[in-house]
Amino acid sequence: xxxxxxxxxxxxxxxxxxxxxxxxxxxxxxxxxxxxxxxxxxxxxxxxxxxxxxxxxxxxxxxxxxxxxxxxxxxxxxxxxxxxxxxxxxxxxxxxxxxxxxxxxxxxxxxxxxxxxxxxxxxxxxxxxxxxxxxxxxxxxxxxxxxxxxxxxxxxxx
Numbered sequence: 275x276x277x278x279x280x281x282x283x284x285x286x287x288x289x290x291x292x293x294x295x296x297x298x299x300x301x302x303x304x305x306x307x308x309x310x311x312x313x314x315x316x317x318x319x320x321x322x323x324x325x326x327x328x329x330x331x332x333x334x335x336x337x338x339x340x341x342x343x344x345x346x347x348x349x350x351x352x353x354x355x356x357x358x359x360x361x362x363x364x365x366x367x368x369x370x371x372x373x374x375x376x377x378x379x380x381x382x383x384x385x386x387x388x389x390x391x392x393x394x395x396x397x398x399x400x401x402x403x404x405x406x407x408x409x410x411x412x413x414x415x416x417x418x419x420x421x422x423x424x425x426x427x428x429x430x431x432x
Contacts (some may be wrong), residue, residue, distance in 0.1 A: 291315060292418070294329025295383055295384070295420045296414065296415065297415055298391055298415075303321050305318065305319055306318065315328025315329060322396050322399050323393065323396065324393075324394045327391045328389070328390055337362065337363060337365070353371045354369055354371060365380045374394055375395055375397050376393070376394050377392070377395070378391070379407070379414060391410060
């Protein structure tokens with residue numbers, strides 16, 4: 275079972291990807307980051323699963339088409355959809371299979387790009403991870419020229 279220090283003591287970090295122009299707060303316990311060969315993102319080992327953070331070029335597709343395509347591909351691979359909310363500029367869905375839940379959140383950045391995080395975890399950790407996901411969703415933001423007036427989100431402190 276995942277055990278985290280109180281959020282006041284927890285060591286959140288920021289992962290920033292300059293290639294695609296996005297950032298995300300990475301929760302405590304995410305260790306051993308492995309950068310993708312393409313420079314699109316990173317994968318973190320977590321005590322109970324895996325966190326993948328990556329950007330993508332939409333290649334002429336709309337953001338909604340990209341998110342829907344990823345969800346449909348997961349279903350074709352045997353995942354069961356528990357929740358989905360795909361909007362023009364954001365998407366959130368979770369799915370399950372073999373005792374694992376995959377939580378996915380994505381945003382459209384700009385210039386035909388998007389950023390995703392996917393967090394795989396054991397189903398018994400769902401209540402523990404809800405506040406973590408809530409914060410990660412807020413913290414996934416565009417940076418650089420695409421940022422506009424996006425506010426800096428502070429790390430959780432209580």
